[in-house]
Amino acid sequence: MGKVKEVKRKRAQAPAKDAGVSAEVKLGMLRRMMEIRAFEDKVFELLGRNILQGASHVYAGQEAVAVGACSAISDKDFITSTHRGHGHCLALGADLKLMMAELCGKATGYCKGRGGSMHIADVSKRNLGATGIVGGNIPVGTGAALACKMQGKGSVVLCFFGDGASNEGTFHESLNMAGKWRLPVVYVCENNLYGMSVAFSRACAVDDVCGRARGYNMPGTKVDGQKVLEVRAAVLEMVERARRGEGPALVECMTYRYRGHSRSDPRIYRTKEEEAYWHGRDPIKLFKADLLAEGVLTEKAFEALQGEVDQSLAAAEKFAIEDSPYPNPSELHDDVYVGWVEGPKGLVRLK
Amino acid sequence: MPVIMYREAIRDALAEEMRRDPRVFVMGEDVAIYGGAYSATQGLLKEFGEERVRDTAISEMAITGAAVGAAMAGMRPVAEIMYVDFMTLAMDQFVNQAAKNRYMFGGKTTVPMVLRTEGGAGRCIAAHHSQSLEAWFVHAPGIFVVMPSTPYDAKGLLKTCIxxxxxxxFIEHKMLYNNKGEVPGEEYLIPLGKAALRREGTDVTIVSYSRMALRAEEAAKQLAAEGISAEVIDLRTLKPLDIDCILESVKKTGRLVLASEAYKDGNFVCDVAMKVTESAFDDLDAPIERVCAANVPVPMSPVLEDEAIPRADKIVAAAKRTLGKA
Known part of the structure; x- marks a missing residue:
């Protein structure tokens, strides 16, 4: 009880803007948020034109969470992602071209076209991957944190999941394990108010996710997930705490997905007024306004930045759709196992 | 050669690998202070300490998923699920995350983990503690399934798996833990995908694994007394499967009996039968026979449990049917 309240109070007293963040870093964060938005708008468009196949759960509206949280970790740390994971992957520094190629199922994609939107990973950047199972990566992130602790190199894990996942058994088992073993993991809950169509308030016995941290002996805090620097500050505080060996924490970021759960979702479960309210709290607009007010950004510089982002997106689209080949069907069986491959009579050992 | 128990062979394999590689650690329910529900991790806590021998909460999803994450982050976890029946609780983490992450992520990661569990009937502990569920896991691409029947195999295979x-x-059998067998004092490894030819014969091939492999040998002895020469193959690893060993034997005998302790429907051996018909139909002189558990939840009563699970006499009868001597 005490810990949750204490952390909430501390947050409330903290300045809204993180004074320790340089202008350069802030502009980099803005750019990344704009790239994610542009990427997701493009993905939605390509889905509508049936150029993109399969399911994509787009991240538009939630950009401040991924960018703010990922800005709080270093290149020796890990993240685990979710089915709505494009933002996490890009926030960790993924290349737009390789991302788009993966979504298009092309051989040049991050996962050679095998994972697509729901299983995108950039293991070289220590993104342990997205998952198609809600809550599926909470134990995985917890186990990575166990590895970090045992290896003793001061690495931490950011484990992303949504409000819906906090009702899965994996959430409760994992937070209990992390709480008991004092694992260096920060659970970042993106509360976008809905698990597909069902509002969190209709599905959950309690009002917020952060309060659940109390049951697992870790601090839980709630932040405005539309304010990138607030997300960054809250996550950074918990990351540093975890790095010092003081154990896990939960940060609940209140946010909103602009699109439906997936493209076929008519959004009949929420009102136009609600959507308008959240569009009025757009994370890019809010950050832009702050940066303009601070004098870090000008309208002209913003337009130039938007132009660069649009160009990067156009290049990614061309790379993925026009320049990249599909995987060779002969590679179907590659990489199911290490050292073995399917033969005419079953698995055979690779020479 | 030293003679040790199956459970000691498991423990020795774990201890040797933990001494060899600091990335190897053990976690699961009751594995540390208690030493494992079947005493297969006894003494590890004393030698390796709390950090590497971890008692967990009763949380099968977290145990299995934490092994996945730890493996992807550079460790080599050996996690334990006390009964294979409890794998239902760990299913998503093992079958959706552990099995698929390498492939889904374009071959750019590995998940070097061993999930030790045990299965099988024989202790009158009924439907939730007596099953043989290997077929579920053989079905899923991306994971291997290993089921040793002897102390020698248990040790050599577990070391290889780690x-x-x-x-x-890695599915042990609850009725084998106290069985004794010769195990070399010096280090050895057993490759995956290599079956063991337990007995040579010319009239009929009996293929089995885990405890049923021992019953297959018992059946072969009874058949020998009746003048029938049975060849017995213990698969040891179900996936990868040593299909060549089976095909070679069937080529010689022309007859095949498959024995498994799992339910008859959807049994892993049905797939073995299919593979044999695909590759060696012309070698078969009789329809393939299967001897499996009854399609019933394993009952508690000793009389019913015994009736549900294949006995040597049922394997004998099946072998005779292939020879037209029923």
């Missing part, structure tokens, strides 16, 4: 870069389900 060093392998694939996620592996």
């Amino acid at each position: 060093r392998d870069d694939n996620p592996i389900l």
